[in-house]
Amino acid sequence: MKASKSAQEKLLALQALDSSLIQLDHKAKTLPVAKLLDEKVIAHATARDLCVAAETEKSDIKHELSKSEVDVEQVVARIEKDEKRLASGLGTPKELEQLQHELTSLAKRRAELEEIELEVMVRVDALDQRIASLGAERDALHLEVTKLAKEKETALEEINLAKNATIKDRESLAKEIEPELLALYEKIRSSADGIGAARLHAGQCQGCHLTINAADLSKISGLPEDEVVRCEECRRILVRVS
Ligand SMILES: [Zn+2]
Missing domain, CATH: 1.10.287.1700 (Helix Hairpins)
Structure with a gap:
């Protein structure tokens, strides 16, 4: 799947809001x-x-x-x-x-x-x-x-x-993301502890915390920036942030 770099970055912002919602629900229950x-x-x-x-x-x-x-x-x-x-x-x-x-x-x-x-x-x-x-x-x-x-x-x-x-912010942010990318994110999120997109940071998927091997890392960095990358381990959308 292809999606602009900015759309992928917005996905991370959306994930932050969704994680906040999960935390707020947890806080209310506990x-x-x-x-x-x-x-x-x-x-x-x-x-x-x-x-x-x-x-x-x-x-x-x-x-x-x-x-x-x-x-x-x-x-x-x-x-x-x-x-x-x-x-x-x-x-x-x-x-x-x-x-x-x-x-x-x-x-x-x-x-x-x-x-x-x-x-x-x-x-x-x-x-x-x-x-x-x-x-x-x-x-x-x-x-x-x-x-x-x-x-x-x-x-x-x-x-x-x-x-x-947070819901209001989320609604307006979600409108800025391509429906196809958003749908993929929602699909993953519903089956992966509420996390659909994760940052690729220091060679690690921030979703499952798996360190990606050097060969895969270089393969990922060689991909065009609008290529949507998935973590091999948890299948979450991996967002490359420079
Ligand atoms: Zn992962």
């Missing part, structure tokens, strides 16, 4: 801020779920606490009633003795219930602390997620602006 955002979103969801679980647990324990408070109240009421009866001295000695006996076991029962109540209160306190710390963590992560999401959006907008500008 933004460090996006990775960090994903991690923080997961951490936020975890803190939120743990907080909800702790609140549910606390609400269950509060029911337990009300129940044990009622139990204590009932025992206390019974004790007061028995003490009054005992103080009145009414009843047979056997009945009074039974009352004494009952008061002893009620006192024991009251102590047991109060101990349970105390344990429950300690658990509620511990849960309150856990809820407070998880809630603070969740809120801090929420702020971080919001901030990172904005940063990601800004970074993507910048990349898109750069992409759009």
Whole structure:
């Protein structure tokens, strides 16, 4: 194939723009801020779920606490009633003795219930602390997620602006290249990691980095400058730049 030296050089400029587009796409897909955002979103969801679980647990324990408070109240009421009866001295000695006996076991029962109540209160306190710390963590992560999401959006907008500008440049440059040469370039590019044209520099193909032997090099340099040369190794268009 024949193409003017300037068209071949324009192909290299076009390749630079196409490589920029590939890099911009890669940059958009591998933004460090996006990775960090994903991690923080997961951490936020975890803190939120743990907080909800702790609140549910606390609400269950509060029911337990009300129940044990009622139990204590009932025992206390019974004790007061028995003490009054005992103080009145009414009843047979056997009945009074039974009352004494009952008061002893009620006192024991009251102590047991109060101990349970105390344990429950300690658990509620511990849960309150856990809820407070998880809630603070969740809120801090929420702020971080919001901030990172904005940063990601800004970074993507910048990349898109750069992409759009590059696409525009590419479109006008592509119009200046002969359709036949452009078609060959596109065909190679689609099957060679996005590189259709490479510079021949210091005896090396800059596409596949193969060093071309002296005999082939002298053969290439003997070709007219409008001859389109292909790399023997990677088949890319080799552009001779003086
Ligand atoms: Zn090559």
